[in-house]
Amino acid sequence: MSTADAGQQYYDELQKQAIAQVGSQFHTKLYPVKYPEQGDFFWNYKNIDDVYNKKTIDYINANVSPAKDISGLIELSSASGFPNRYNQVLTAIAYTLNTTDAQKLKNAQSNASIQQNAIVSDYQNTFGTITSDQEKAAGVANKCDYVMYIAGWIWSGRKTAGKPPLTYSEMANARSLKNSLPEAPMSADQVITDISVYLNIMQPVLAFEDSLSLGSWTLTQLKNNTSYPTEANGGIHEFDPVTGKSFDPCSDGYVINKSVEEINNGLQNTSNSISIAMKTSQSSGNEVNVHIDGQTGFSVGSWLKFTTSLGAEYDMSKSAGTSTDCSVKITWGGYVIVPFGSTAWAQDTNVGWYDKDPIYQAVKNGTQDITGYKFVSSVGYNMQSFAQGGEFGYLDNLLISNYPTIEITYQNADFSKFKQSWSEKVSGNLKLFGFISLGSFSEGAYGSSYEAGSSNSSFTIKFSASPEVTSVPQYQKTAFVIGGTLRNPGVD
């Protein structure tokens, strides 16, 4: 059986236990997270100057897609993966009219043009033919503009008042056109009615144009705010948790909806816990049988490896004094849900960078002949849900905890031998089934302690967070990520 099968069973059980505890708190399914290149989660996310911890943001702004080797496992991209992909997706979208609406726009424009002719015709029948000299003197390009000029200049009373003529948009936006033209002659009624009808006929044309320009303006602003975050458009500043130094250029904004104090309180409350139990035994050859509670079981070459910061590696079923026969309990204590989100874009202030609407609508519209946001070029990603292999998603909640404790109770072992070769003072990192990191830290995330059993053949060893990892400076404190929930903007 492959390590992928081992991982599958481990993550399935972790997901099951986590969901049993907190699953119904979430709007969507909780998935375990494959250990990412960002490492663990820097939960102390903001300093007293309200500058964000870069390492925290690097974690939550990753793009989410399903892991290739294990189903139902979240794989995170590098830092900033989501905003980068979001920008690319937006670039592939345009706001367009469908065939029917394009035809409606043409018809509306054509009706408006017919009405322009009516204005000119009624004007000329009442006031005489408009000459090219009159057009020239008024500085207009055609007869309809001339009538508008006469209405805006003479009939409005602006000429008498020595003011500039009413503009077209002033007339179009007037509450009552008739009241805006107090000096119109009595015979102008019909022409004024014609103009009013024209202005109304133009409304659908303007609405089409406004919708097109709003759609394209929205896309431009979203792309601009995502690519060039500033304080003015809602970008945030970040600091390096090691040096404390703030970075000058802004990053795309995020909001974490839980205070640092609440997260800390939650992590302290270690009696809140999620556990997985498993048993190991000797298999054929060099392999170990592993049976996780509730799963079918599998064989692996090594089920747990402890690598010290000095480079020494201990296989926990082969090291001196250990045995392949043991019961194991992995416990994630002090778990906390951390909800967060990207800075939502507001059209009124043009602040923020994230708005799912154009993407959601473009995916929904697909290749249908619909007016609205549509993909004009391929994005090259699966835009569906995570369960359907969606490759465009972001995290919106993380379930974090302290580093898990691993308690191994050996049978058929040799405690005396083990004691001679094992040091409780050494710290290291743990890998489950050869590839699953249970946290990581340069000085070693785990320390160990052991306890004798009822006879020399039985003893217990417990791995828990090392003093080095618990004593790091405030902004470098990390938590283990059990899992998270996500959203796929294309469908959710």
Place this chain on the structure above:
Amino acid sequence: MFLLIKKAGGDFVLKIFYKAIYIIVAILNIIITTTFAANVDFSSGELKTELNQALNKEVQKIYHTNIIFIGDLSHKNIKWCYENINQYFNQDTLDYINARVISKSDNVELLDANSFPNAYNQTMTNIAYVVSQKDIQYIENTEQKIMVRKIDIVGDYESIFGEITTSELNRAKKICGYDLINNKYDYLITYIVRFQWYNQKNILPYDEMEHTNNLKNILQKAPPNSNKILDNVKICMNLEKGINSIIDKQSEKRWDLVQLKNNISNPTKANGAIQTINPDTGEVSTKFKLGYSIAPSLVNIEEDLNNADRIIDIEIPLKKDSIVANVEVKYQGYTMLYIHPQFWDEKNMTGWFDEEPIIEACKNTNQDVSGYQFVIMPPYEFKTFSQNGEFGYIKSLLICKYPPQISIKYKGEQEPIDIKKIKKELLGNLVANVPTMQSDAYVIGGTFEFIY
């Protein structure tokens, strides 16, 4: 939060109901953690219905309305202190209340901050005032009738009083103004009727002429043989009135829409938009945002939240086999926040929210009627809550100071015991000494308006 279980019939009995409690706290969006007996089968749907009904029974008594639960975790708490001393609106409060609301059949989901004004803007942009073919036809036909009458009026005048000459036109221009006399009809109406037949001193204002019941009464210098002309003038004016009432209505509604659209996309101090304050940094936004208002006053809200006697206390009966118990849920320090997007005030030209154009457009679109119509169909479902509507906004939120206190009472026993192995973690409210602007209140539920 306290979790007390009154009476125990041994661990077995307690475990029976752990899952029920677990489901309830999950519905209420509180995290409570313990090892629950996984084999007890209480349906979360049933419990949610029970809880909803029991809660609404109490809410009805107080507020005469039903509330709906909010399903998503990120909207569990609200910053209740919605403005500072300088009346800058709390940005976090605004980010909560300006979310678009989507119905999820038995609860609602609130989308991202700003999602309601954003979607409202897109929707309003897609609306135009459209004139029906019927109205256009009516205007055309009436104009034709008016034109024929005008020709008649000039003809009748000339047959009675003689042909209108160029010199008479020029004389009239001198008296009434060159721009007002362009042709024989202008001459007849403006110079003859409104000047000569009026008082020969000034021109009778058109409004006065239009609104009089008897034209002949105010045109005292009109000769006796002018009756037919004046009758025709009155008929003409009435026909024009018919057109004008349509045109005026169109202009008014068009103007309304233009102003609304302008206020939505260009919020300013003058049109009633608001500035916000970042509750963490105290920074005041330089840009204006579409405004909301919240009632009651902060003083009232704070008093209610701190009033230990304001308790909504509900009990849900649970039965499993022969074991009967009541789960008691207490919400302490409750109060209702009434939330309004800033309504469009036509008189002062302030505000941005008016649902009428959308409601009218939903009704009118694809029909030959004059009125607001969607020129482009917006991408939202304009339906009711029960029809899974997608275009809702928050009308009110029922909040309380603390997440609910939950206890179980077993019938016939009195002694309360503390179940120490049940641990809990609360989201919010437990952080001591946070500044007022950052203080959270627990959101029990709300009422929501869906536009359709």
